[in-house]
Amino acid sequence: MNPQELRAWRTLIALTTRLPAALDTQLQRESGITHFEYFVMALLSEEPDHRLQLSDLAQKANASLSRLSHVVSKLERLGWAQRMPLTGRRGAQAVLTDAGYRKVSAAGPGYLECVRGLVFDGLDADQTEQLLTLGETLVAQLDKGMTRGLGRSGRPSSHLALDPTESD
Template sequence: MAESHGGEEASGNDSGTRWLTDEQQRAWRELVALCTRLPAALDTQLQRDAELSHFEYFVLAVLSEAPKQRLQLNALASAANASLSRLSHVVTRLEKAGWAQREPIVGARGSYAVLTPAGLAKVVATAPGHVATVQALVFDGLDDEQVSTLATLGASMVEQLDRTIAQGTGRA
């Protein structure tokens, strides 16, 4: 596999590629499994119980916690770890459902996404099932020290990801 360090003979590459060590390969495969399976499980629960994708719910939840339950679209995109384009499409779907609306920013370019009363009710109704799913899928299997380690690792990995993307790696 291209990620392994199977040797120059296996890859035909002697250009100095930094192959993954055995331990990095093991960690990488676990991370890929987590990144693939967790979002699918969260989407399954939310689709079944609330007719929402995980991303739609996350956007609604972020808005519910914002001052006056409104955020500029670019700030919401950042908070939701999404491109402005992806966020805009989701806000359009949430508007059609009556859960959010756009409001222009007076005297400036851009707009706010605003949670409607129906959107807040949707978050309040959906949150208990979602939190129970997150507890069952992630936190019930971890002790307090592991939760702390997970938070530290996650922050370090997101920082590295952001820094490397800003340098041009992984961007179109």
């Protein structure tokens, strides 16, 4: 990486490490749930009948089916979600219960205040648009790289020089 790429990379790492941790801290302190649990319940709350096939929910939540299944099991134990078999098809749906809807609704205002205070209060409209454009571009690049096998288990890793003076 050249010095500018290295600086941008380290900034991205700081953002992707610190922001989720701050959101987790806020949600756990105020609502007793993790950011991922909140996100899954929020996604379900936006769906018709508050239900979604697990594989579709995993995709929307940017999670593996295994990770999502683990969280849905926890939400089931807490009475905030339940699994329902798909009629005539393989798989299951996650359904947000009334108690789960109340939980995510109660956590929402504090969560949104935290997101605004941590991110959007420091950006003007143009910067927010730039963030959206960069985010969409980076997600598309991530998907493209993962389609090629990068960042997935079973693929041999190659040497990536983080020090711009380092060579292969």
